[in-house]
Amino acid sequence: MLLIFSYTTVSSQKLPSPLDIPIILSGNFGELRSNHFHSGIDFKTQGRIGLPIRAVKEAFVSRISVSPRGYGRALYLQHPDGTTSVYAHLNSFAAPIENFVRDSQYIKESFPVDLSLSEEIFHIKTGQIIGYGGNTGSSGGPHLHFEIRDTQTNEPIDPLPFFKTQIKDTRKPQIRAMMIYPQEGKGIVNGKTEKQVLKISKDKAGKDTVQTPINAWGEIAMGIKAYDAMNDATNIYGVRELSLSVDDKIVFHYILDRFSFAQTRYLNSFVDWEEWILSRKFYMKSVIEPGNLLNCYVKKDADSNNGIINIEEERSYNFKYALKDLYDNTSILEFEVVGQKQDIPTFKPFGxxxxxxxxxxxxxxxxxxxxxxxxxxxxxxxxxxxxxxxxxxxxxxxxxxxxxxxxxxxxxxxxxxxxxxxxxxxxxxxxxxxxxxxxxxxxxxxxxxxxxxxxxxxxxxxDTTSPKILPILPNKWAIEKKISFKISDNLSGIAQWKGTLNGEFVLFEYDAKKALLFCEFDPKRMSIGKQKLELHVFDACGNEQSYKANISW
Ligand SMILES: [Zn+2]
Structure with missing residues (x-):
């Protein structure tokens, strides 16, 4: 039998929610983040930790990773249809998986692990509890980060179509501002060669309009600051699809529904990076730079629709932005650029x-x-x-x-x-x-x-300074069956740590965002009674700090 993996077939499928609560998202696919596009969707967990997380489809566990940063505790389920689903920032895994991970951590004597598993170890049925929601890794609050990947290429695809009917979205994307970019030595806008912010406001009919009249000559490009919105949440999301047309001809078009991890850093060309560094505002450039190979741009051929617009006639040019979400809610912004013949200052390069x-x-x-x-x-x-x-x-x-x-x-x-x-x-x-x-x-x-x-x-x-170790309420360690420290480093950063009880390795978990290092009593591996605790923490330059104490569990 020949199996051909087809996205249209796969994405027309419906998936059950990984959570038992109504679906509300705090993030969507392709959302703009620092140095990357968001590769999944974020399910809200009502601000809670510990909600059961269920497999969306029959699978086997193909990968488990634990990290003090990034995805935190994450599970990868490989499905027979050629996709893999990913569940990240989990607080813990379902008991058999948790035991398996802990055994591996003790064998490797390491908290961070990245385990590849063969098919026969954990078979998972649709709806089976695989873990519990949390806030581990680089997460800004409890939620479930969920991805669907093409197993073969490891490329993330937009999971939203699978849950489309379970989520209500009648709100259209919101346009906040525009940026106009005269091209160096080739264009001029409103008498200037620098980029300019254009304010957007609503007219009496509630239609988005550009306040300032725009006159230009030569080559220009546009940029836009916009978000998407959904019902039942005040969060802002990325804009899934955007097109810019001039006199009804599309000059720029993207659809963010899949990309590869090798491409995700093209975000730095997708947005006005200098503006992001300066003001922490994401202006999406409606132009494809020649070294930007992101596959989300819709182009007829290599040279078409790259977003450079040549204003070469003394007339009015009609610009139109269309921003669309998966539910076809669409925002339109129309404005005029008046062609006005004028001298374009020569660009004098330096460097x-x-x-x-x-x-x-x-x-x-x-x-x-x-x-x-x-x-x-x-x-x-x-x-x-x-x-x-x-x-x-x-x-x-x-x-x-x-x-x-x-x-x-x-x-x-x-x-x-x-x-x-x-x-x-x-x-x-x-x-x-x-x-x-x-x-x-x-x-x-x-x-x-x-x-x-x-x-x-x-x-x-x-870097010659050792990390700092600060015990947190040590008199409560025995009662709470948990040893906690705050650890920090001045320059090169925390790289490694090792904790022992009576000379035997014990697992210390590290939460980088909270600078917390902790060890919970494990009845399988630790004994009660008096013992010697030793902790060694190293930075990336090998500077060491240690802490010794007696503890009685
Ligand atoms: Zn996420």
Missing amino acids: TYYAHSKDNITERDGVKLSIPKGNLYTDIYFTYSMLKNYTPYSHLYKLHKRWPLHKDCPLEITLCNDSFPDKEKYGITAIGEKKISWIGGVYQNGTIKTNIRELGAYTVSI
Whole structure:
């Protein structure tokens, strides 16, 4: 028998809810997040932890991961139809799975685990309880993060169509503002060559309108700040589908219904990244930069519908945005751009030309940065400057302004003074306007090598400070059968920890967002009575802090 996996067949299926409560979402697929698109839908859990989570379809457990960040406790169920469903931020797994995970954690002596399982270990029926909802990992409150993936390619697809009839949505997307982008040296808008925010307001009939008259000449592009809304929730969501047309001809169109994890970082080109860094506002650019290979853009061919609009006639151009959700609720915004012939100031570039389609390498003054092709979304004029002896070990290298890179780009800094004896303590740091971020790296013959995913200012620092361990109410540990600490690190970050009772490994769970490290009494592995507790916490540079105490369970 030949099995062909078809999305139309799969997405016309209905799935039972993974929760026993009415479905209300706090997040949708494709929603804009920092450096990525949201890869699933978020089910609200009424602010509660511990609600039963059920399998949406017959499956076997193919993967279990536990992490102090990201998905926290997550389960992956592989279904016979070629899809995998993912359940993340769980508080705990169903008992047999929980026992299996705990055994693995004790074998590996590690809290974070990522386990791949073969078919025969856990067979799961539709509706079977597989775990309990929670707030583990990088979660901003109790909810269930749920995904449907194509098992073969691991690509997430929009799960909403499977639950469409179980959710009410009569609200259309909301447009908040627009941005207009004259193209460098090629266009001008309202007498300016800089990008400009255009305010949106409602007219008497409740229709969205643009307040400012727009006149332009040459090449321009548009951007829009908009959200979707749903019934029964005040949350804001991502806009699933958007098109921009000029004089009834579509110039830009996307549908966010599937992407790959290798593509999710194209978000940094999908949105106005500089604006996001500056104001924490997501303007979606209605333009496809040449190095942006996100497959959600609807194009007839490689050069069509890339969003660049050429205003070349002295007349009125009719622009129309259409924003649509899965339920076909649609917002329309119409406005005019008046073509007005005028001089376009010449663009005077400053810096070294870096083509997005080529490998670009900077090597000077003890720094080497390689930007292999595929990492820039558009061509740039790379600027460089250097501040001597910024730290006792290195100069400060200003490698362009803050600018996104798609993948890891190798950066090497040669120390100008390799005087620190313990080489493990060196690391590359990113120097921001307000904060210093540890990037790290490997020491080799006086050079530190690492990878960066953003251009900006970099230097070499050392981290010689040990993490801090703060016991939380130790006099209650025995009564509550739980040992708790708050742990923190000043620079390179918490990397490892090891706890023992009477010299035997015990599992300490770590919640990075709360900086909590805790160990719950496990009757299977721990005995009651007096014992010696020892905890060792390490940062990424191997600086160690320890804590010793006696405890009587
Ligand atoms: Zn989520």
